[in-house]
Amino acid sequence: MSNSEVQVGYLVKQAQSLLRLRMESALRPHSLTVSQYSCLHRLRREPGISAAGLARATFMTRQSMNSMLQQLLDRGLVERPARPDSGRALPTALTAAGTDLLSAAQAEVDRVEESMLSGLSQSDLIALTRGLNACVKALEG
Amino acid sequence: MSNSEVQVGYLVKQAQSLLRLRMESALRPHSLTVSQYSCLHRLRREPGISAAGLARATFMTRQSMNSMLQQLLDRGLVERPARPDSGRALPTALTAAGTDLLSAAQAEVDRVEESMLSGLSQSDLIALTRGLNACVKALEG
DNA sequence: TTGCTCATGTAAGAATTCTGACATAGAATT
């Protein structure tokens, strides 16, 4: 209760920064950055997504995403066709190695998120989720 | 209500990203980045703070903060003594120009935060703040 | 005093991400 004047925007930034720090620690043994993990995570959820779509889902530019995808390609964690079957979008997907690495990494990341929420009751968690969703919706509009 | 499986960590990141985007738009006319704004904001709250302390408060490294402070010094928005009076820390403070610019910028940033919270009731806001504080506390521990 | 630890400032370089720009493919419009 150091100071109740703290603004919500600052709290969001603080929580996100700390969460990122903990995730980095958890992911370092797997040689993954948070951005790379987010990318792999999204790829499992939405196989065949384009780099531009991936960028939107992970809050980066498509230029940054493409340079990151190149690294993941080099490591054999993801795969893309050489040429698009239609349009310009190159559908990207996880390889078997990527799927395995993601599973191992997610186990640890999930523990980080669990610990973050450890002080919250069921109803607290619902209220937090509702509040954040309302913020997102308002900022999008 | 697209998907209730979304994790809280992702929501935090999404909210923070969108908030940053809106803040960037609001600050661009003032030629300030979000990081610079955060720095000025903290300086008003804690005049005489060191660059390292400023870095901690704004979630950056002290190296990044020092290079940012150099820009703000060049623009005459902040001031630091040439030599420390004691120890190594150089106490930093806002100039009159920095105070004025901050006031003008904050008016617009406050509107962004207001709009973010526009869909929340009083009790929703309290619950959101409580939830975020609990997350921060758990991640710090 | 001496040595140890910690915090701060700083320098050099790498890595990441972004901005601006351009080409291309499909969709939409006229």
Add this chain to the structure above:
DNA sequence: AATTCTATGTCAGAATTCTTACATGAGCAA
């Protein structure tokens, strides 16, 4: 059919931030 619009991929370069490393000043303990 021709044009315009939108989305995607890509290139080049800049800007930001981080990593690693080192020097210095203060506090503390032996």
